[in-house]
C-alpha cells in the first residue's frame with residue numbers, strides 16, 4: 104500500500120482550507136480570491152468529525168439496501184404512498200453517488216499530494232449518456248446492487264431506464280470527449296475534463312408525418328444526482344468593457360475593465376475508472392449573475408429591468424448550439440466559449456499556485472488539450488493572465504503557453520472552421536483582440552525571416568483573414584499556440600498536412616501528429632452488450648479484457664468453432680430481439696427478426712450521404728417490384744433498413760433527406776407486395792442510450808461518407824466491436840479498420856480520396872444524366888414524378904445532385920455502392936460465413952479502444968504519468984486517512 108503512511112502524516116486542518124474563489128466586488132483579478140477560512144473553523148479543528156469519516160461505506164447487500172432506504176426517507180422525503188420507480192432510481196443513484204464521492208475525494212487529494220502533472224481536457228461538449236449503469240459497472244458493484252434492489256422490489260434494468268440521457272453534445276466530438284474521460288480515469292491519469300453545464304442539451308427529436316420537430320430538452324427537470332454543485336467555486340467572467348493603459352515602473356500595463364460581469368459556478372461530475380479506485384472529475388460551468396449589487400439601477404426605480412439584466416447572465420449557458428460540423432458565428436456562442444475558458448484558466452492557475460513555485464514549472468505541471476477550436480481562446484486567456492495579472496514578460500509567457508497547449512482538429516469541412524469577425528470579438532473581448540494582434544505580429548515576423556517575401560504564405564498562416572470584415576481564424580490561433588496538433592485518424596492527419604494546414608506543416612513538421620480516435624470498451628461492450636461481455640469473460644477466463652482489449656484477439660482460434668459461432672449468433676439474435684421491441688414501442692412498426700438489420704445512425708449531413716443510402720433503398724424496392732412475385736423470395740433477402748440521427752434545426756437539405764426517408768418508408772412498409780422482404784424505419788431521437796440498444800443489434804452498418812470528409816468517425820468502431828460488418832468508403836477510421844480486420848471482412852466501395860478532385864472536375868463538365876448510372880437516373884425520375892409524394896421539396900433535394908453540382912459525389916459512387924450491396928446479400932445468404940466475418944470484425948478491433956488513444960496522448964503529447972490511488976482493502980475497508988493532508992481540487 105504505497106504511500107498510505109505518508110497520507111496519515113498530514114494534519115486535518117488543511118482539508119477544508121480550499122481557497123474560496125470569488126465573492127464580493129470582483130472588479131480586479133486580484134480580488135478573485137478570498138482569504139482562507141479554514142483555520143478558524145471549529146469543524147475543521149474537530150478531530151471527531153474526521154475520525155467518523157475514516158471507514159468506507161460497505162457494499163454488502165444489507166448496507167446497500169439501508170443506504171437506498173435512507174435516501175428515500177431523508178434525501179427524497181418520500182413515503183410508501185407516493186413512491187414510484189423513478190424515485191427508486193433517484194434513491195439508488197444517490198446511494199451510488201455516495202460511493203463515488205469517497206473515491207472522488209480521495210483521488211483528488213492523492214493527485215494534489217503527489218503534485219503530479221495534470222491534463223486538462225477542454226471541450227465545449229460532453230455527450231455522456233446515462234451514468235447509473237456505467238458507474239455501477241466501473242465500481243464493480245452491479246451484481247451487489249442487482250441483488251439488493253431486487254429484494255426491494257425493483258429490477259435494476261428497469262431502473263436504468265428511468266434516467267434521462269444527459270446529452271450535452273451533438274455527436275462524435277462530444278461523445279469522444281466522454282469516452283476519453285472514461286479512459287483517462289481507467290488509466291489512472293491525473294486528468295480533469297472542463298465543459299459547460301447547459302440547461303438544455305441537444306433537442307429531443309420527434310418525427311411526425313415525416314418531418315423532424317425539435318423539442319427542448321430540459322434535462323435537469325427532476326434534478327441530477329450525479330453532479331455536485333460547488334457553491335463555493337465561482338469565478339467572475341468579464342464581457343465587453345475597455346482596455347485602459349497605465350504606466351508602471353516605466354512599462355505600459357493594460358487593464359481591462361468595465362463592461363459586464365457574470366459568474367461561472369462549478370458543477371463536478373465524478374468519473375470512475377474501471378478496475379481502479381481512481382475517480383476523476385468532469386467540471387462543468389454554469390453562468391450566474393455576478394453577486395454585486397447595482398445600487399444605481401435599483402435606486403432609479405427600474406427594479407424589474409435590473410432583474411432582467413441579471414437573468415440574462417443565466418442565459419449564457421442555457422442552450423447547447425445544435426449544429427454538428429457547422430460553425431455558428433453568434434455572439435452568445437462566443438460568450439459560452441469564453442466563459443468556459445476564462446473560468447477554467449482561473450481554476451487551473453489557482454491549483455497551480457496552491458504551492459509556491461516558479462512560473463517556469465507551468466508546462467511541467469499542466470497540459471491543456473483543446474478538443475477542436477471552440478476552447479481556443481484559452482490560449483489568449485492564459486497569455487493575458489500571465490502578462491496582465493502576473494506581470495510576466497510576453498516572450499516568456501508565450502513559451503509557457505505554447506508548451507502547455509495542444510490542439511485536436513476534427514474536420515476539414517470549410518463550413519465548420521471557426522472564424523470570428525474582429526468587430527464582434529473586439530467588442531466582447533477587447534483585450535483579447537489586442538493580444539491576438541500581438542501574437543500574430545510576433546509569429547509572422549518569424550515566418551517572414553524563414554520565408555522572405557512569401558506574401559501568399561504569410562497570408563495563409565496569419566491568424567487574421569484579410570476579408571471584409573476581417574476575421575480571426577481560430578484554427579490558425581490554435582496551431583500557433585500549441586506545441587502539438589493532431590488529426591483523429593491516419594487519413595485525416597495526412598490530409599491536414601497536405602491540404603488545410605500544409606503551410607503550417609512546412610513551417611513546423613514535427614508539431615503535427617496523428618491520434619486515431621477510440622471508444623471505451625466499458626460503455627460500448629461491457630455495458631451495452633452484456634452477453635458478448637460474458638462470452639469474452641468465459642472464453643478468456645476472466646474480465647481483464649475490459650481494460651486490455653487486445654486480449655480478445657486470442658479468440659482468433661475460435662472463429663471456426665461451431666459452438667462459438669452458435670453462441671455468437673444467439674447473442675446477436677437476442678440483441679436483435681431487443682431492438683425489435685424498441686422499434687415496435689417507439690415506431691409502431693413490426694420488423695422481421697430474420698431480416699438483415701442494416702443501420703445508418705449518425706448526425707444528418709450531406710457528406711455522410713444518408714441520401715445515397717435511401718436512393719439505393721428505392722432502387723432495391725423498384726427491383727423487387729419488377730421481379731415476378733413467385734421469384735422475389737428467392738432473389739431478395741429480407742432487409743430492415745434503419746436510419747437515425749438529428750438534423751441541425753436550420754439545415755434544410757438534411758431535413759429534406761429525413762422527409763425522403765420517411766416518405767419512402769411509408770410507401771414501402773404499406774406495400775402488401777413487399778411484406779417482410781423490406782422494412783424501412785426512422786429511429787427517432789438518436790442518442791447515446793438508444794445507440795446502446797441499436798449498435799449491438801446491428802448486422803450491417805453504413806459509413807459511406809465521400810472520401811476525405813469524415814475525419815474519423817467513432818460509431819464505425821462501436822459497430823465493429825459489436826460484430827457488425829461495415830459497408831463503407833475508404834474514409835476516416837474505416838481505412839484503419841480495414842487494415843485491422845481485413846478488407847475481405849468489410850464491404851468497401853467508392854472513390855478514393857486522391858480521385859475526388861478529378862471526379863469533381865469531370866462532374867462539372869458532364870451532363871448528370873450521362874454520368875449517373877441508369878439505376879440512379881431511374882430512382883431520381885421516380886422521385887421527380889411524385890411517386891413518394893412531397894414533390895416540391897423532394898425535387899429540391901434531388902436537384903442538389905442533378906445540376907452538375909453533386910459535390911458529395913453520390914453519382915460517382917453509386918455504381919460501386921450497388922456492387923457492394925450485392926456482395927452484402929451474397930455473404931448474408933451464407934450464415935456461417937457472415938458469422939465468421941462478424942467475429943473477425945469484433946475480435947480484431949482492439950486498436951479502437953480509447954485506452955490506446957489516451958495512452959498515446961499521454962505519452963506523445965501531454966507527458967503525464969499514471970498515479971493510481973492505493974485501493975482500500977476489500978475486507979477491512981479501512982479508509983486511507985487521506986482526508987487530512989491537503990485541500991483537494
Ligand SMILES: Cc1ncc(COP(=O)(O)O)c(C=O)c1O
Pocket residue numbers: 273274275278704705706789790791794815816817818819821
Ligand atoms: C449519440 C451519438 N451521436 C453521434 C455519434 C457519432 O457517430 P459517427 O461517428 O457515426 O458520426 C455517436 C457515436 O456512437 C453517438 O453515440
